[in-house]
Amino acid sequence: MRSIAILNGPSLNLLGEREPHIYGTTTLADIEQMCRAQAERQGLELLFFRQSNHEGQIIDWIQEARGRAGGLMINPAGFTSTSIAILDALKTFSGPMIEVHLSNIHQRESYRHHSYISYAATGVIMGFGAQGYVRAVDALAAMLRPAVKPHSFGDIAHEPIE
Numbered sequence: 130m131r132s133i134a135i136l137n138g139p140s141l142n143l144l145g146e147r148e149p150h151i152y153g154t155t156t157l158a159d160i161e162q163m164c165r166a167q168a169e170r171q172g173l174e175l176l177f178f179r180q181s182n183h184e185g186q187i188i189d190w191i192q193e194a195r196g197r198a199g200g201l202m203i204n205p206a207g208f209t210s211t212s213i214a215i216l217d218a219l220k221t222f223s224g225p226m227i228e229v230h231l232s233n234i235h236q237r238e239s240y241r242h243h244s245y246i247s248y249a250a251t252g253v254i255m256g257f258g259a260q261g262y263v264r265a266v267d268a269l270a271a272m273l274r275p276a277v278k279p280h281s282f283g284d285i286a287h288e289p290i291e
């Protein structure tokens with residue numbers, strides 16, 4: 130399935146005004162536009178881009194993504210270090226999954242260093258600000274690309290170099 134879903138956790142609706150020295154000045158609406166543009170460039174359908182301050186709502190959306198989206202991106206925000214419930218929901222999603230953080234959580238307070246989400250995530254992108262979301266779209270696109278069988282197209286680029 131060449132489709133992805135993107136979820137955002139608590140207080141990310143305030144991006145742009147919330148601690149801009151840490152999270153930058155790009156708003157969540159800007160990030161959504163960046164992700165939509167990148168998904169289109171990558172030939173991916175962006176099923177939904179959503180944000181909630183409520184743990185149960187995020188879990189419901191993860192369950193909605195099951196069977197509909199091929200890949201998932203999540204910035205769990207403050208739920209990163211607390212939510213076994215979100216981890217359990219993510220474990221029911223079988224496709225590639227990228228955990229994104231705007232900031233480098235390992236440079237910050239020690240209580241932010243542990244991520245329950247990482248137990249389920251295929252990979253983690255952190256510290257690149259809004260660009261991290263765009264790079265995560267690229268990573269999902271690469272993982273959702275149909276595998277190319279070497280030499281199957283008779284394409285010179287696939288010929289072995291002797």
Ligand code: DHK
Nearest residue numbers: 204206207230231232234241
């Ligand atoms: C966002 C938050 O809201 C924090 O709770 C996390 C994450 C870091 C981010 O960098 O995107 O600790």
